[in-house]
Amino acid sequence: MNALTARCSPARSRAVEELAEATAKWSCAVLDDPGIAELADQLAQVAGHVPQDRVNRGEAAAALEADAEHLQAAARLGGLLPLVALHHLNVALQCERSARQGRALPVPAADR
Numbered sequence: 296m297n298a299l300t301a302r303c304s305p306a307r308s309r310a311v312e313e314l315a316e317a318t319a320k321w322s323c324a325v326l327d328d329p330g331i332a333e334l335a336d337q338l339a340q341v342a343g344h345v346p347q348d349r350v351n352r353g354e355a356a357a358a359l360e361a362d363a364e365h366l367q368a369a370a371r372l373g374g375l376l377p378l379v380a381l382h383h384l385n386v387a388l389q390c391e392r393s394a395r396q397g398r399a400l401p402v403p404a405a406d407r
Contacts (some may be wrong), residue, residue, distance in 0.1 A: 303377035304402035314366070316389045321359075331384070335366035338391070345394075358394035362387045 314334050319325045321341045326333060342359035345352050369383035 300374055300377045303381050307377070307381055307384060310381065310388060313388055314384065314391065317395070319386070320395065330370070331366050332370040335370060338366065339363035349360045355394040358390045360388035362394065365390065 300365040311329070311334070312330075315325050317403050318329075318334050318337050318341075321338070323337045323341060325337070325398060331348040338359050342356045342363060345356045345359070365387035369387070372380040372383070374380075
């Protein structure tokens with residue numbers, strides 16, 4: 296393990312942990328020690344099933360799809376380019392947060 300990989304490893308682990316917790320918030324059963332590819336698959340499935348009672352349903356689905364794409368990119372990179380993989384993980388976290396914020400907006404009763 297080179298020095299760069301060693302320095303990125305704790306941040307990578309934290310990002311994967313946060314992504315696992317975020318995935319669980321979307322009512323997914325997350326493995327105890329999920330891989331990045333598994334999280335990407337789960338969030339891609341969630342993107343197709345965002346609850347219809349949300350104002351920003353399309354935006355949330357798009358953010359989750361982007362989240363899954365960044366996770367897939369990070370999974371493909373593995374340990375080859377640790378900074379690039381970490382960047383993809385961090386962008387995935389931002390996408391998930393954006394989707395969750397949109398998910399938190401219920402449709403007003405008058406618009407149903």
